[in-house]
Amino acid sequence: MINYIDFWRHGRAVECTGLENQQGCKPFRGSNPLASAMSNPRVRFAPSPTGYLHIGGARTALFNWLFAKQNNGKFLLRIEDTDLERSKEKYVNQITDALKWLGLNWDEDIILQSKNNSRHQEMVSRMLKDGTAYKCFLQKDELDKLRRESEKKKEVFRVPRTYRDLPVEKEKELIKKGKSFTIRIKVPDGETEFNDLVYGSIKVQNKDLDDFIIARSDGSPTYNFVVAVDDADMKITHVVRGDDHLANTPKQILVYRALGLDEPIFAHLPMILGSDKKRLSKRHAATNVQEYKEKGFTPKVILNYLSLLGWNPDSDQEIFNENDLVKSFQFQQVQKKSAVFDEKKLLWISQQHLSEMNVRDLMNEIYVLSPGWGDGLEWDYLKEVVKLIKDRCKTIKEVATMSELFFTDKIDYDPDLLSKTFNSESIAIIKDFHTALNTVEDWSRVELENIFENIMEQHEVVIGKVMKPIRVALSGIPFGPGIFDLILLLGKDVCLRRLRHTLLEIE
RNA sequence: GGCCCGUUCGUCUAGUGGUUAGGACUCAUGGUUUUCAUCCAUGCAACAGGGGUUCGAUCCCCCUACGGGCUGCCA
Numbered sequence: 001m002i003n004y005i006d007f008w009r010h011g012r013a014v015e016c017t018g019l020e021n022q023q024g025c026k027p028f029r030g031s032n033p034l035a036s037a038m039s040n041p042r043v044r045f046a047p048s049p050t051g052y053l054h055i056g057g058a059r060t061a062l063f064n065w066l067f068a069k070q071n072n073g074k075f076l077l078r079i080e081d082t083d084l085e086r087s088k089e090k091y092v093n094q095i096t097d098a099l100k101w102l103g104l105n106w107d108e109d110i111i112l113q114s115k116n117n118s119r120h121q122e123m124v125s126r127m128l129k130d131g132t133a134y135k136c137f138l139q140k141d142e143l144d145k146l147r148r149e150s151e152k153k154k155e156v157f158r159v160p161r162t163y164r165d166l167p168v169e170k171e172k173e174l175i176k177k178g179k180s181f182t183i184r185i186k187v188p189d190g191e192t193e194f195n196d197l198v199y200g201s202i203k204v205q206n207k208d209l210d211d212f213i214i215a216r217s218d219g220s221p222t223y224n225f226v227v228a229v230d231d232a233d234m235k236i237t238h239v240v241r242g243d244d245h246l247a248n249t250p251k252q253i254l255v256y257r258a259l260g261l262d263e264p265i266f267a268h269l270p271m272i273l274g275s276d277k278k279r280l281s282k283r284h285a286a287t288n289v290q291e292y293k294e295k296g297f298t299p300k301v302i303l304n305y306l307s308l309l310g311w312n313p314d315s316d317q318e319i320f321n322e323n324d325l326v327k328s329f330q331f332q333q334v335q336k337k338s339a340v341f342d343e344k345k346l347l348w349i350s351q352q353h354l355s356e357m358n359v360r361d362l363m364n365e366i367y368v369l370s371p372g373w374g375d376g377l378e379w380d381y382l383k384e385v386v387k388l389i390k391d392r393c394k395t396i397k398e399v400a401t402m403s404e405l406f407f408t409d410k411i412d413y414d415p416d417l418l419s420k421t422f423n424s425e426s427i428a429i430i431k432d433f434h435t436a437l438n439t440v441e442d443w444s445r446v447e448l449e450n451i452f453e454n455i456m457e458q459h460e461v462v463i464g465k466v467m468k469p470i471r472v473a474l475s476g477i478p479f480g481p482g483i484f485d486l487i488l489l490l491g492k493d494v495c496l497r498r499l500r501h502t503l504l505e506i507e
Numbered sequence: 508g509g510c511c512c513g514u515u516c517g518u519c520u521a522g523u524g525g526u527u528a529g530g531a532c533u534c535a536u537g538g539u540u541u542u543c544a545u546c547c548a549u550g551c552a553a554c555a556g557g558g559g560u561u562c563g564a565u566c567c568c569c570c571u572a573c574g575g576g577c578u579g580c581c582a
Contacts, residue, residue: 046582048581048582050582080582082582083581083582085581086581086582140580143580150508151508154508155508156508156509156510157508157509157578180580182580199511199512199513202511202512203511204510204511205510208509208510208511208578209510209578210578212578212579213579213580215580216580217580218580220580222579222580222581222582223581223582224582226582227582242576243512243513243575243576244575244576244577245576245577245582246511246512246576246577247510247511247512247576247577247578248576248577250511251577268512270512270513270575271575271576273575275518277574277575278575279575279576308519308520308531309519310519312519312520312521314521316521316530316531318519318530318531318532335519335520336512336513337512337513337514337574337575338513338574338575339518339519339520340517340518340519341518342517342518342519342532342533344518344532344533345518345519345531345532345533346532347532348531348532348533349532351544351545355545389544391544391545392543392544392545393544394544452541462541463541463542464541464542466541467541467542468541468542471541471542471543477543478542478543479542479543479544480542480543480544481542481543481544482540482541482542482543483541483542484541
């Protein structure tokens, strides 16, 4: 007996009896028509617009993008918006905004999956016509019951193939009676194997797969069907996605084969976990790419850190720009195990980037983060401010925040800090310093150093005792740029005013 | 339950049939620095467990445990 002939369409009809060896049923191997596509791969990122772009999605997008850039290919974006309930247009915008901000620009127009509906229907019909799929009249409650029963008996539940080879007349009869049906794929005997670029060879026995549904009773096609059709239509050569899809892949391959479509190459990426080793979810501290923007991380920093999660460059290099990444990226170096997201390391990467960033670029990043930053102040002054504090900051946000002390007229002193810093001795020092500053003629570093030395002598103290109270009085914080730089940049008037202000606060 | 995948310092990772199991982040200590940060030095810290194979296993094989994914008329 011949099972549905020509199920696999590989230029030749193959008869699978289920008894012969599996080789005959296996698809092309060495003659993979996609081999030539290596030079111009087409990859895609396919998020569902049911939420913001999270950090795991960003990494998936990044690896796709890197691979495309590296091989002179195309990086495409497909929005999987077929879940009408949960899909929202605002999320589409959030996702595209986040991708743009990261610099992961896509080629060609965005594909909305929902727009492909008629194409999906067409393909479902084709499978029905070809006999690679069938109408299944099992009702949901029947299935639920069967499932419960096998669970009770501790048996493995399998969807019964009751309607798989139903004569046409009987089918018509059932439809006439108003019985609803789903459409299931006829999973062939044998096994399905594929070679994942990250995980290597993956093999499953087809008997472990049910005749899964490709179209629901309302006619809408299901994910594992649609994704295969869309990827094929988009001529995707490499499917790069999270490893939560690893187990779905054989099903999708079955769809490709049933439809005679070219199979892509697959590469599955390990998951990103939270610090509790649980899959990164909304429950975790920050998973939204947007949040990292707000925290003051630049796109380059995010990309750099994300690339190191689950991938290693086969060298000691840890700081990368996009070009380095494009050059070094390799699926062979992608880890199989999931990785924990570590914000400490992110901060370190960020700091490394900041220290290498020139002041101008840094200022532009600050403007992206907070457009009103330094309003009304001169560019040159702002530049000096940034130059002075950038080496002490880990994020753009920190630079923006710390720079405030150069902008505001009035500093909000922390009472605890004041009481810790000031006693009768330091108050006297502040007063003396105020007097000296007031009368100084030459506003220079040398002159300031002289003043400091005089005070140290007068009060018989080390420089720390002079510097600390002055620093707190001038900046409101117990650390920061060199004291003379601070004074010189703030200017005489501001310094005098802040010294007086401090004295008022503590007295 | 079944199937698939995984398991090296707290974290990201390198590594090999014989290594003092390497690096980075974090943390601790010391040094440099007018403070802080940087920087430098030092230190703490890992092969999940059990069986094999082997002269010898972190590395190869098997089992167990643990973790994750899939198993849906979600995507």
